[in-house]
Amino acid sequence: MTDAPHTMSRRQLIRHSAWFGAAVGLAVVGGEVISHVAGTAEAARVQGRPTLRFAQVSDSHIGFSGKANPNVAGSFDQAIDRINSLGYVPDFVIHTGDLTHLSTPEQFDQVKQMLTGLRAPHVFTVPGEHDSVDDAGQKYRSAFGAGTRGDGWYSFDIAGVHVIALVNTLNLKKLGHLGVEQLEFVAKDVAALPDDTPIIVFSHIPLFAMYPDWGWATDDAAQTLSYLRRFSSVTCLNGHVHQVFSKTEGNVTFYSGTTTAYPLPRPGDGPAPKPVTLPAGKLHDALGIREVSYIRGQNALALKERTLQ
Amino acid sequence: MPERVVLLAAAVAVVVLAGCSSPPSGTSPSATLATVSGATPGMPGMSGMPSMPNAQAGTSASVTAPAAPVTGDAVSIDNFAFVPATLTVRVGSTVTWTNHDEEPHTIAASDGSFHSPGMGSQATYSHTFPTAGKFDYICSIHPFMHATVVVTQ
Numbered sequence A: 001m002t003d004a005p006h007t008m009s010r011r012q013l014i015r016h017s018a019w020f021g022a023a024v025g026l027a028v029v030g031g032e033v034i035s036h037v038a039g040t041a042e043a044a045r046v047q048g049r050p051t052l053r054f055a056q057v058s059d060s061h062i063g064f065s066g067k068a069n070p071n072v073a074g075s076f077d078q079a080i081d082r083i084n085s086l087g088y089v090p091d092f093v094i095h096t097g098d099l100t101h102l103s104t105p106e107q108f109d110q111v112k113q114m115l116t117g118l119r120a121p122h123v124f125t126v127p128g129e130h131d132s133v134d135d136a137g138q139k140y141r142s143a144f145g146a147g148t149r150g151d152g153w154y155s156f157d158i159a160g161v162h163v164i165a166l167v168n169t170l171n172l173k174k175l176g177h178l179g180v181e182q183l184e185f186v187a188k189d190v191a192a193l194p195d196d197t198p199i200i201v202f203s204h205i206p207l208f209a210m211y212p213d214w215g216w217a218t219d220d221a222a223q224t225l226s227y228l229r230r231f232s233s234v235t236c237l238n239g240h241v242h243q244v245f246s247k248t249e250g251n252v253t254f255y256s257g258t259t260t261a262y263p264l265p266r267p268g269d270g271p272a273p274k275p276v277t278l279p280a281g282k283l284h285d286a287l288g289i290r291e292v293s294y295i296r297g298q299n300a301l302a303l304k305e306r307t308l309q
Numbered sequence B: 001m002p003e004r005v006v007l008l009a010a011a012v013a014v015v016v017l018a019g020c021s022s023p024p025s026g027t028s029p030s031a032t033l034a035t036v037s038g039a040t041p042g043m044p045g046m047s048g049m050p051s052m053p054n055a056q057a058g059t060s061a062s063v064t065a066p067a068a069p070v071t072g073d074a075v076s077i078d079n080f081a082f083v084p085a086t087l088t089v090r091v092g093s094t095v096t097w098t099n100h101d102e103e104p105h106t107i108a109a110s111d112g113s114f115h116s117p118g119m120g121s122q123a124t125y126s127h128t129f130p131t132a133g134k135f136d137y138i139c140s141i142h143p144f145m146h147a148t149v150v151v152t153q
Helices: A010-018 A042-048 A072-084 A105-115 A138-144 A180-191 A221-228 B002-020
Strands: A024-029 A032-037 A052-057 A092-095 A122-125 A154-158 A161-165 A199-203 A234-238 A245-249 A252-256 A288-294 A302-307 B031-033 B074-078 B081-083 B086-090 B094-099 B124-128 B133-138 B146-152
Touching: A052 A072, A072 A105, A072 A288, A105 A138, A161 A180, A180 A221, A199 A221
Parallel strands: A052 A092, A092 A122, A161 A199, A199 A234, A234 A252, B074 B094, B086 B146
Antiparallel strands: A024 A032, A052 A288, A154 A161, A154 B031, A245 A252, A288 A302, B074 B081, B094 B124, B133 B146
16 A cells, blocks of 8 residues: 555645635635635735636526425525635626526526526526426526527627527427527637637537437537537536536537536436435535636636535 | 634635725626627626516416316326327317326427427316327427327318
8 A cells, every 4th residue: 555644635635724714715726726815915816816717507497396306496595605605706607507497487587586696797597498398488588588699599708718608498309409590600609719719608408419318419519519620629518417427529528517406317317307306415415516717728627516515 | 514614704705805905907807798789698696786677577377277178088298208109089189188297398299289388297288189180299398208199080
């Protein structure tokens, strides 16, 4: 055995450092822990700050009531608290869909009200299929669609990063679907961007084939991704599958995020993607939020998954 | 858990400090939106948030227990499947679907001729078929669920 008693793991270091008390804040950047001593070195603070950092939350399913989570509003509130206590104000928060469980006006009102509790300059959303149950997303767009294009898609630039938010939960045949109009939007949207522009794409349903038998894929994703092939850094973040998963295909890395409501089975585990009821006390280990940071000059974004526990 | 309390205090301290000192320019990236002019997608967060107008309340469709189906033309939704997968009825028949799952489902015709609202657990939805034909449908929430109603003269 080659024990190294004096080598701290990162987790130990974080735990240990947390102890230094109120004057020290920590940011984990590209796998390194950078500590900021408040009030002493403003320059160090600026240097250590990622170019962009934001939080992802997903699949709150406000309105769900079942054994798998009898209080989805409570756990979504905890997720909001988790983001508000990260130790910094994220540049924005993205909710990657299934804000509501059944697209009722009351559920949209409730989730919108809850989202105003997030301490962030801006909150972005994309719809899930639960947000567009019976009206092709009309109620979703009346709540969250201001300023978007087409059926709710949009893009923006922040800190040199180009962010594209897509809608793939309308007009479903079997899998997620983007449609011709949205594909044209993406093609034009990125046409003028230099190849080294980092690209981040949000969607509810994965843009990769995570498990097509359960609809965990998007039928026309390949065409969208073809417009993004030339870029050196493409990161796709999705919800829908209620579990953390990642996959890299060429220049594109896909990250499925977890939920704040209830877990779903692993792909193909059982006959259907039914809510999973965990043993007492285990639910909050399966729920969580995600921190994402980007440092200029690095191709890979740094992700940290945080449970609600 | 004293450690957690301390960490949280640290977080608060940093936020408060950041709020008090004048932030150096360029530390907070601002978003430029490549969208339709004037409006910003999403919603402002808490800080500096103007009050948002209330969401437009749409009409709320109800799918709650209607009178018991008058015909035997019933489809059950069990375990993310329509049973039977193919149902044959005569023209003018009313078919009633009942959701026995905990998860919500919908009935959405592939040709767009009928579409239920979201059906919660135990909810029912009925549709009358005035013309003959073969009607494929899916659950629009779980579109891998599909089945057919065949309407004969």
